[in-house]
Amino acid sequence: MTSSAILQAINGTSLAALLFLLASGFTLTFGLMRVVNMAHGAYYLLGGYIGLTIAERTGSFALAIVGGGAAVVALGYLIDRFLIRHTGENHLAQVLLTVGVAFVIGDVSLAIWGGDSLKVPTPVFLRGAMELPGGLVYPRYRFVLILFGVCVGAALWLLYRKTQIGAVVRAGVDDREQVSATGINVDRLFVLVSALASFLAGMAGVVGGAFLTLYPGADWEILVVALVVVIVGGLGSLGGAMLGALIVGLLDAYGRWLLPEFSYFVLFGPMAVLLLVRPRGIFGRES
Amino acid sequence: MRNALRVPLALAALAVAVLLPVAAGPFWTGLLTQMYVFGLLALSVDLLLGHAGLFSLCHASFFAVSAYTTAILQVRHAVPTALAAPAGLLAGTLLGLVFGFAVRTRGVYFILITIAFGYVVWGVAHRWSSFTGGDNGVTNVPFPDVGAVRVESHTEYYYLVLAVVLLCALGYRLLVASPFGLTLRGIRASETRMRSLGYHSGLHLYAAFVVSAALASLAGVLYVYYNRFVNPVAASFPISVEAALMAIIGGTGTIVGPFIGSMIILWLRNWVSSFFELYASVMGLVFIAAVLWAPQGVVGLVGRLRARLAGAGSG
Numbered sequence: 001m002t003s004s005a006i007l008q009a010i011n012g013t014s015l016a017a018l019l020f021l022l023a024s025g026f027t028l029t030f031g032l033m034r035v036v037n038m039a040h041g042a043y044y045l046l047g048g049y050i051g052l053t054i055a056e057r058t059g060s061f062a063l064a065i066v067g068g069g070a071a072v073v074a075l076g077y078l079i080d081r082f083l084i085r086h087t088g089e090n091h092l093a094q095v096l097l098t099v100g101v102a103f104v105i106g107d108v109s110l111a112i113w114g115g116d117s118l119k120v121p122t123p124v125f126l127r128g129a130m131e132l133p134g135g136l137v138y139p140r141y142r143f144v145l146i147l148f149g150v151c152v153g154a155a156l157w158l159l160y161r162k163t164q165i166g167a168v169v170r171a172g173v174d175d176r177e178q179v180s181a182t183g184i185n186v187d188r189l190f191v192l193v194s195a196l197a198s199f200l201a202g203m204a205g206v207v208g209g210a211f212l213t214l215y216p217g218a219d220w221e222i223l224v225v226a227l228v229v230v231i232v233g234g235l236g237s238l239g240g241a242m243l244g245a246l247i248v249g250l251l252d253a254y255g256r257w258l259l260p261e262f263s264y265f266v267l268f269g270p271m272a273v274l275l276l277v278r279p280r281g282i283f284g285r286e287s
Numbered sequence: 288m289r290n291a292l293r294v295p296l297a298l299a300a301l302a303v304a305v306l307l308p309v310a311a312g313p314f315w316t317g318l319l320t321q322m323y324v325f326g327l328l329a330l331s332v333d334l335l336l337g338h339a340g341l342f343s344l345c346h347a348s349f350f351a352v353s354a355y356t357t358a359i360l361q362v363r364h365a366v367p368t369a370l371a372a373p374a375g376l377l378a379g380t381l382l383g384l385v386f387g388f389a390v391r392t393r394g395v396y397f398i399l400i401t402i403a404f405g406y407v408v409w410g411v412a413h414r415w416s417s418f419t420g421g422d423n424g425v426t427n428v429p430f431p432d433v434g435a436v437r438v439e440s441h442t443e444y445y446y447l448v449l450a451v452v453l454l455c456a457l458g459y460r461l462l463v464a465s466p467f468g469l470t471l472r473g474i475r476a477s478e479t480r481m482r483s484l485g486y487h488s489g490l491h492l493y494a495a496f497v498v499s500a501a502l503a504s505l506a507g508v509l510y511v512y513y514n515r516f517v518n519p520v521a522a523s524f525p526i527s528v529e530a531a532l533m534a535i536i537g538g539t540g541t542i543v544g545p546f547i548g549s550m551i552i553l554w555l556r557n558w559v560s561s562f563f564e565l566y567a568s569v570m571g572l573v574f575i576a577a578v579l580w581a582p583q584g585v586v587g588l589v590g591r592l593r594a595r596l597a598g599a600g601s602g
Contacts, residue, residue, distance in 0.1 A: 086579055092342045096535065096574050220524055227403055
């Protein structure tokens with residue numbers, strides 16, 4: 001019992017690492033550009049599929065991660081530049097438009113990669129199980145995923161808090177016009193942040209596809225969970241995405257374990273509490 | 288001119304609707320029934336979208352919960368329609384009372400929370416297979432049979448749906464023209480101003496949400512007797528977005544708009560999927576096109592056209 005509880009904690013944390021990759025991009029794009037991009041789940045799935053093909057052709061997992069991410073960056077740029085840009089700050093229009101984009105991406109992916117669950121092949125040194133102290137045995141891949149998530153989180157945090165680009169982005173989140181008035185090219189900043197978000201989503205697809213597998217519908221499933229992360233953490237907050245991912249990841253793992261038929265219901269809990277106590281999320285601010 | 292044309296137009300449309308099953312045959316009768324049912328769902332979404340300014344993406348939940356409740360009662364427990372249908376309506380409305388707390392948020396937060404709510408319901412329908420039948424759902428739902436009203440064919444059911452939808456449209460018209468409807472539009476225009484005038488905006492939005500959920504639930508009951516089965520697809524996200532899309536394509540804030548939108552979308556789906564496999568892509572492109580080129584919908588386009596004609600005529 002206790003050992004299962006511990007294993008579920010690790011399961012939850014590794015899911016949290018994956019959710020963070022997706023939610024951080026979503027939340028930063030919203031924070032800076034006020035853009036709600038519902039195609040993020042589709043970016044995840046497409047990046048995963050492209051990474052899968054790369055991994056099968058070249059046998060390199062690292063190349064798959066970079067390739068999957070880069071392909072989504074290119075596509076994301078076009079969608080941003082030619083479609084989302086036209087919606088201004090109308091969130092309703094953004095949601096409908098990007099849902100449409102997600103439908104197209106999902107459908108075309110189905111035509112290319114088919115309807116079966118596919119698994120991104122992992123390198124040999126990440127396969128198999130490892131022993132943890134206390135005699136517990138755990139899949140090595142998911143353990144490394146936690147480390148990977150922590151590294152990406154730390155890198156993002158450093159970029160956001162300690163570099164000049166990060167300072168400009170933070171300033172942009174607070175007051176875009178003011179930043180623009182100081183002579184900083186806000187447009188270029190937007191392209192940069194949106195490319196980063198796309199890369200994170202595509203990379204998450206490859207990393208997640210190696211243990212959650214890729215299938216039609218996986219795009220929406222992961223997106224909704226990432227949305228709950230963002231809602232709980234507070235839109236636009238990187239720290240919120242971290243904390244939210246951890247809360248949702250752990251709840252999901254324990255939910256699947258204790259109440260398998262109602263595992264989706266578990267997501268409802270934190271949102272309900274939040275609606276009653278803090279409608280804008282833990283780190284959310286009044287707009 | 289506008290009002291003079293309105294009554295004959297409505298009567299003509301009603302005459303066409305009544306005569307169509309005779310003229311068009313069973314295929315179109317079925318498709319039209321579906322168009323009315325989804326038009327009603329789109330209308331329920333539009334009460335929030337077109338009047339209160341809230342964009343809900345969880346209306347498939349109310350639709351599906353009422354459909355499931357009615358189907359399970361009727362099929363598994365042999366409960367008569369006279370009880371099963373109201374029970375479905377009630378179940379969906381009760382869920383609306385719970386989900387209605389989403390009105391504590393506005394804008395993007397409201398959209399995202401309703402998406403997540405909707406997903407929870409889909410997940411339960413999909414996973415709780417011992418009760419909901421999993422992906423197979425609940426099958427063999429009979430035609431409704433309420434004492435004097437005993438439906439025995441698709442054509443008869445068509446008339447029943449037509450009558451219910453017309454009654455709803457009339458009620459809806461009274462509702463949006465009432466002080467309540469005016470208050471909703473006032474909140475959409477400026478919530479702070481309505482508050483300072485003494486209106487409890489949160490309570491009004493909550494009430495609108497519940498009424499809208501009840502309307503969606505009614506559509507769910509009509510749906511399950513038409514479809515004769517219900518599975519998790521009814522609760523899925525695409526149903527919620529498509530309902531919103533129907534309202535937007537037809538024209539938000541109107542009564543005919545959602546029905547026109549429903550007819551366009553369902554006709555398009557039927558037509559496209561008969562020769563093209565990538566149906567979902569076409570749907571996606573419709574979403575994109577609607578946002579970029581027709582944000583006011585068909586009703587808006589007609590209005591603009593008419594304004595231009597009137598301008599040309601008088602000037």
